[in-house]
Amino acid sequence: MMDLQRKLTNYRGTLTGKKLLKEGVIRKCNRRGAKKEVYLFLLTDVLLYTKYNEFTRKYSVAWELSIRGMEVVDMEEGGQPVVRNEPLSFTVTSKERAIHLVASSPEEKDEWIQALQRAISDLLLVHHHLTSSKLLPGAGLGSRAPVWVPDTHVTACQLPLCNKKFSLIERKHHCRQCGRVVCSGCSVERRYLIYLQKEGRVCNACIKEFSGRKSPGDAHFKDPMV
Numbered sequence: 001m002m003d004l005q006r007k008l009t010n011y012r013g014t015l016t017g018k019k020l021l022k023e024g025v026i027r028k029c030n031r032r033g034a035k036k037e038v039y040l041f042l043l044t045d046v047l048l049y050t051k052y053n054e055f056t057r058k059y060s061v062a063w064e065l066s067i068r069g070m071e072v073v074d075m076e077e078g079g080q081p082v083v084r085n086e087p088l089s090f091t092v093t094s095k096e097r098a099i100h101l102v103a104s105s106p107e108e109k110d111e112w113i114q115a116l117q118r119a120i121s122d123l124l125l126v127h128h129h130l131t132s133s134k135l136l137p138g139a140g141l142g143s144r145a146p147v148w149v150p151d152t153h154v155t156a157c158q159l160p161l162c163n164k165k166f167s168l169i170e171r172k173h174h175c176r177q178c179g180r181v182v183c184s185g186c187s188v189e190r191r192y193l194i195y196l197q198k199e200g201r202v203c204n205a206c207i208k209e210f211s212g213r214k215s216p217g218d219a220h221f222k223d224p225m226v
Contacts, residue, residue, distance in 0.1 A: 004041065011048070011061045018044045022115040027102045029089065035102060038062075042115055045123055047092065049099065065094040067123050072116045074109075074152075092116065114154065121149045121158060125178045125205060142193030142200070146179030157183040159205055176200030 001015045022042040027035040028049075039059055041048040045067045050059035073091045088103045090113055103109035124146065149158065151172045157164045158180040166172050166183070173187045174180070176196065182203045189207055190199040 007059050008048075008050070009053070009056065009058045009060050011064075013046070013064060015043070018046075021119055022112070024108075024112075026108070026112065027104070029086070029100050029102050040112075042119060043067075044119065047094070047116070063097060063099075065092065065096050065099075067094075067119050070094045070116070070120055072113055072120070074113060117149050117154070118158060121178070121180050125180065142177055142191070142195055145195045146175075146177060148174050148179040149181050151181045154181040157181070157186055159183075159186045159203060162186055173201055175203035175206060177202050177206040180205075 001018065001020065004020060005011075005015050020041065020043060023040060025037055025039055028038050029035045039050045039052050041050065041059075047065040047067065047070070048059075048061050049063040049065065050061050052059055071093045073093070086102060088106065088109050090101055090103075090109060092099050092101060101112070103112060151174070154172065155166060156162075157166075159182055162183065162185075164170060164183045164185065170183055172181050173184060175182055175187055176193055177191075177200075180203060186205075187201050187203045189202055189204075191202045191207070192198070193200045193202075
């Protein structure tokens, strides 16, 4: 991250505690179809849209896009194309602005979409942990429906230390608490979720937050949020 800090000429944010998840050149297109090369740095909580200066050999930050609340739409998956007959395009929408990107290959497009979706999912899970840690064990969890990570671009279990590859035998499952795509082994248990008003599949990463929560059918169940 210190090396990255030296590469950026005008970034006033802090890189402390952040991780560099992905970087690379990609083309940005406008509504007229014109394309130009830009350089993206995907960090833990922000996407830096930069321009490379060949004279200084450094990157100038044009935009800083927040990962929280970000949406990624593949133009081949029902999105409205910005440029006609451009199957390699996808849109990244944040609270700051929306950008339309075009990859150089299907593999590059999938890599960027997967990396962005994973960053969104990871930040969402961290947010759940930070907010729920101030509550009583299990209280308030599942009070809101999560944003589901699209399973079309996830090839392996999203839980750390697992990364089991999906196949015809190993199916994809969504955690009803955080929205991640996980394998069956990482989502064995079920817990009562307020927004569902019933039990739902919960991943191992979220299960610790449910200590003390029981089904409403249990005579001893008492949840202050219900």
